[in-house]
Amino acid sequence: MSDEIKHEWPLFEVFVRAKRGLNHVHVGSLRAADHQMALHHARDLYTRRNEGVSIWVVRSDDVVASSPGDKEAFFAPSGDKMYRHPTYYAIPDSVPHI
Amino acid sequence: MSGEQAFAETIEKDQRVEPRDWMPDGYRKTMIRQIAQHAHSEIIGMQPEGEWITRAPSLRRKAILLAKVQDEAGHGLYLYSAAETLGADRGDLTRRLIEGRQKYSSIFNYPTLSFADVGVIGWLVDGAAICNQVPLCRSSYGPYGRAMIRICKEESFHQRQGYELLMTMMRGTPAQQEMVQDAVNRWWWPSLMMFGPPDDQSPNSAQSMAWKIKRHSNDELRQRFVDMTVPQAEALGVTLPDPELAWNAERGHYDFGTPDWSELKRVISGDGPCNAQRIAHRRKADEDGAWVREAAAAHAAKRAGVQA
Numbered sequence: 001m002s003d004e005i006k007h008e009w010p011l012f013e014v015f016v017r018a019k020r021g022l023n024h025v026h027v028g029s030l031r032a033a034d035h036q037m038a039l040h041h042a043r044d045l046y047t048r049r050n051e052g053v054s055i056w057v058v059r060s061d062d063v064v065a066s067s068p069g070d071k072e073a074f075f076a077p078s079g080d081k082m083y084r085h086p087t088y089y090a091i092p093d094s095v096p097h098i
Numbered sequence: 099m100s101g102e103q104a105f106a107e108t109i110e111k112d113q114r115v116e117p118r119d120w121m122p123d124g125y126r127k128t129m130i131r132q133i134a135q136h137a138h139s140e141i142i143g144m145q146p147e148g149e150w151i152t153r154a155p156s157l158r159r160k161a162i163l164l165a166k167v168q169d170e171a172g173h174g175l176y177l178y179s180a181a182e183t184l185g186a187d188r189g190d191l192t193r194r195l196i197e198g199r200q201k202y203s204s205i206f207n208y209p210t211l212s213f214a215d216v217g218v219i220g221w222l223v224d225g226a227a228i229c230n231q232v233p234l235c236r237s238s239y240g241p242y243g244r245a246m247i248r249i250c251k252e253e254s255f256h257q258r259q260g261y262e263l264l265m266t267m268m269r270g271t272p273a274q275q276e277m278v279q280d281a282v283n284r285w286w287w288p289s290l291m292m293f294g295p296p297d298d299q300s301p302n303s304a305q306s307m308a309w310k311i312k313r314h315s316n317d318e319l320r321q322r323f324v325d326m327t328v329p330q331a332e333a334l335g336v337t338l339p340d341p342e343l344a345w346n347a348e349r350g351h352y353d354f355g356t357p358d359w360s361e362l363k364r365v366i367s368g369d370g371p372c373n374a375q376r377i378a379h380r381r382k383a384d385e386d387g388a389w390v391r392e393a394a395a396a397h398a399a400k401r402a403g404v405q406a
Contacts, residue, residue: 008189009395011182028179028245031188033394034401045175048168049252068104068119 011060012038014045016052024056032057109310114240117183125309128302129239130186131200132311137177138195138202142376144170146210147219155213162259163216169256173249180241196381204362205292207370214267214274214281220260222282222289222327228253229323230293233313261330268335275335282331283339290354291362293320299359324352 009031015024027046032038038057047055066074082088091098099107101120108115115121148167154160178188194200205223210216231250237243267274294300294316306312314322324343331338342355364370 008187009391028176028241029182030175030179033391034398037394037398045172048165048172065118068116069101 009033012042012057013060013063014038014042015056015058016042016046017054018052020053024054027051029060035059109238109308112238112310114243115238116240124305125311126184128306128309128311129242130181130184132306133177133181133184133239133242134186134191134194134200135202137174137181137191138200139206140170140174140177141195142202142206142380144174145376145379146206146208146372147216149210150213150216153213154216159263166220166256166259169252173245173252176245176248177242180239180245183241184239192380192384196377196384198368198377201366203292204365204370205288206376207365207372208284208288209372211284212277212281214264214277215285217260217263217267217278218281218285220256220258221264221330222260222285223292224253224256224260225327225330226289226292226323228257229319229326233319236310236313238310261334264334264336278334279336282336286339287357287361288365290320290323290357291359291365293317293323295359295362321351324354328352 010033011029012032012035013029014027016027017024030038030041030045032041035057039055042055042057046052078084102122105115105119105121105125108119115125144167147163147170151160151163151167154163178191181191182188191200195202205226210219228250231246231253234246235243235250237246264278267278297303297315297317300316303312303315307315328338328343340355342353344353346353365373368374
């Protein structure tokens with residue numbers, strides 16, 4: 001059986017919430033045998049100086065990402081929809097609170 | 099737009115290259131080599147100071163030194179993490195280090211003979227590292243730049259604890275003051291060598307500058323370090339062991355002597371005072387930890403109900 005065990009630990013991505021009220025932000029990755037160990041290693045590695053109050057770990061191979069090659073198809077359509085922005089609409093200065 | 103054009107434009111506009119972007123093979127290889135070498139330096143760099151943890155003269159100094167050496171491990175891991183975004187594998191990088199196929203900073207091949215060395219490493223070696231690393235926060239490769247920002251924040255603690263330690267020793271007995279001066283004498287020239295060979299002997303620099311992997315030349319950074327350090331040495335009351343060191347009002351910089359470049363070559367190519375010891379120690383740590391890694395993987399596989 002030992003032959004079949006892969007000894008290289010999988011990669012995990014780490015996200016840290018710096019303080020209450022803020023989103024978790026990606027800070028880097030680490031190797032761990034499982035999620036629990038990943039969480040402990042993340043604490044030791046990424047929060048040695050009160051950098052966070054909460055940690056998420058996600059296996060890197062579970063992350064699905066958009067590809068830079070798809071940039072046009074993914075993000076270009078929003079470029080011609082200026083009407084989604086408040087500044088698209090001309091309102092006279094005399095109108096208050098809008 | 100082709101990947102090649104997009105890459106050129108990213109560099110041109112001083113934006114960051116991110117892991118999934120197209121990049122030239124040479125850029126990828128250079129980045130992996132540079133980041134791995136930097137990561138290895140942090141990991142090997144734990145050894146010279148780690149030797150003093152059990153012999154630190156007070157609980158306060160011991161706690162500080164432990165935290166510092168733990169930071170070096172952390173820095174190594176931030177950097178291996180950055181290298182993995184380029185397709186490198188950290189287990190493989192460790193093997194390359196142990197087999198001598200990848201290098202680390204020559205500075206860690208010098209021995210730490212007294213506790214004053216811990217202070218001088220913090221002051222001079224970490225000081226030189228900060229000079230080198232601050233510009234790397236703007237490296238064109240995003241994950242490397244971000245790792246460097248984290249590292250630089252923590253290096254400042256390293257340098258200050260070293261300088262404070264030396265100030266304390268300099269207020270002590272003549273014997274303690276001599277220990278500090280002796281450590282400065284031994285570490286000064288190797289610290290200057292940390293910036294690499296002189297510009298006219300640094301063949302890869304031009305390409306690295308063009309790719310914005312490197313922002314300043316070796317000689318520029320070395321000069322910056324000397325200018326920063328001289329007043330600190332004066333405040334401390336130690337003499338830097340260079341008779342040619344003198345203020346040059348015309349240049350607005352300190353003039354200084356030439357490091358022994360043949361020594362740098364020798365130490366880089368494996369013939370420094372501690373090269374063999376450093377690698378042997380790293381190899382042993384890797385081998386001694388193997389059963390733990392295997393056991394953890396087996397445990398995880400069993401708990402997951404499938405063989406990993």
